[in-house]
Amino acid sequence: MSSVSFLEKLLDGVDVEATPLEKVAEIKRGTSITKKDVTPGKIPVIAGGRTPAYFHSVSNRTGQTIVIAGSGAYAGFVSWWDQPIFVSDAFTVKPYSGLLPKYCFYWLHGMQQQLHELKSGGGVPHVYPRDVAPLQIPIPCPDNPKKSLEIQAEIVRILDSFSELTAELTAELTARKKQYNYYRDKLLSFEEGEVEWKALGDIGDVKMCKRILKNETKPEGDVPFYKIGTFGKKADAYISRDIFEDYKRRYSFPKKGDVLISASGTIGRTVIYDGEPAYFQDSNIVWLENDESVVTNKYLWHFYKIAKWAVSEGGTIDRLYNDNIKKTKIIVPYPSDPKKSLAEQARIVAILDKFDALTNSITEGLPREIELRQKQYKYYRDLLLSFPKSEETGA
Structure with a gap:
């Protein structure tokens, strides 16, 4: 039926x-x-x-x-x-x-x-x-x-079924996130094999965009300008196409795939730059311009999630300075064999990407499934509790 x-x-x-x-x-x-x-x-x-x-x-x-x-x-x-x-x-x-x-x-x-x-x-x-x-x-x-009471009970039964399914999916998502964290930490701890701790400053250089002045932004426009408060979200400021092209040409600018890092606010939050026209607040949003023949961006992205950012002993992090980033160390597998190192990085990335898609992707995996079930629940809740007439329901 x-x-x-x-x-x-x-x-x-x-x-x-x-x-x-x-x-x-x-x-x-x-x-x-x-x-x-x-x-x-x-x-x-x-x-x-x-x-x-x-x-x-x-x-x-x-x-x-x-x-x-x-x-x-x-x-x-x-x-x-x-x-x-x-x-x-x-x-x-x-x-x-x-x-x-x-x-x-x-x-x-x-x-x-x-x-x-x-x-x-x-x-x-x-x-x-x-x-x-x-x-x-x-x-x-x-x-x-x-x-x-019979009709009320049937409506409750229908809506309970959606709620229970969402709860089951949410519980599964929590379990998968724990599993992801476990395998990520295990894979990136390298209990076996030849590894070397390398400072990020030895792998690349910290870069940032040119400073954008307030009078260069507007609430609507051509190119989104991301500040630390909108990093990874929807931009609330824009710059002109002319400024974007000029600054992109003359100053540091990330390439597609570079991992952007929040240097203030929620320290160490990351976004992989998708290559679409966008500009980023100087000093608050930075990236490592690294040699991908040594360490790939995707490997860095996964490692940043467990990075212990270098600060002075007893210090607390209220922002990441360039030196903090440069002194932070990551593990590079098989450093004396670049080909083998990149192959191992790719293997680790492939495993962690699958877990990430399952636990975090809004277009696939469990988050997407939960979102669909929540929409389905809201649809039927509103439909059932509005008591549509037969002809309205069939429209």
Whole structure:
């Protein structure tokens, strides 16, 4: 049976009544508690964040519980708990007998953005029970409680299946990342074979782009200009094509495949330059101009992920200076045999690339699969909870 015909059958002739949430559920504030009042335990304390604030020895809610964060940056965040919890700077929604808790949760979850938009107050934003109480929840077959609960249960079953699949994929992704890290560290530790520690400064020279002045940028334009805050993300500034071509010709500029390194902010973050027109903030984004007949860029990229950047003894890293990079050492396999060295580097890269694609790629592998399942879940959640008419569903 196709998804469309299944939905038509499930929702065929279903009357729906939009009902204020306060009419079908108890909306109850939590109990304020501070960290000094907590006694050590395993019960999550749910406050204004997306994760437990701390853990306590006492609960004030048990069973299936819907929690809405009451204050802070995540005020309005909806979470589902099926264990004893202590609700603090938040409030709970407990459906009455005609409304399934999980159905109510999925409906609230689908309204997550609207709940965030209910925030009010200067300084620390809040979402209050009174803000949520009048929201209209769709109740199928309100005049036939038995059928209503059956329809709610079927909708929950469908959405649970998507949620469970996403959870399984996420768990597998976590396991694969651990596996990737294990093999990466093992492969790059070279427990066997001829190796040599080489300083990056002996392999190449640290380069950076020409400084771009603020008056040379604009919010829209021809060539994206990446600052440290947008490195690896979407650019929010641009330079003209003329400036780009001029500076690219006259000053240092990365070639396709060079590994760009963040020298401030999140130290050592890397992006492989794809060769597309782009310009990068001087001193904050640098690269090693290296001889690939000795060490390949892709090998460097994998090694940078475990690099111990050279700093003075007892020093802390707030930025990477050129000398820090030059003094950082990596392991080069078979240094006396360039051909064998490059072959070994290629072998290691091929193995790690497969793990990287599986665990990090947004176009393939597990992240892509998770993204697709999340989109599928949202599609069916919105479709089911909007209770489309048969003719609308078939459109």
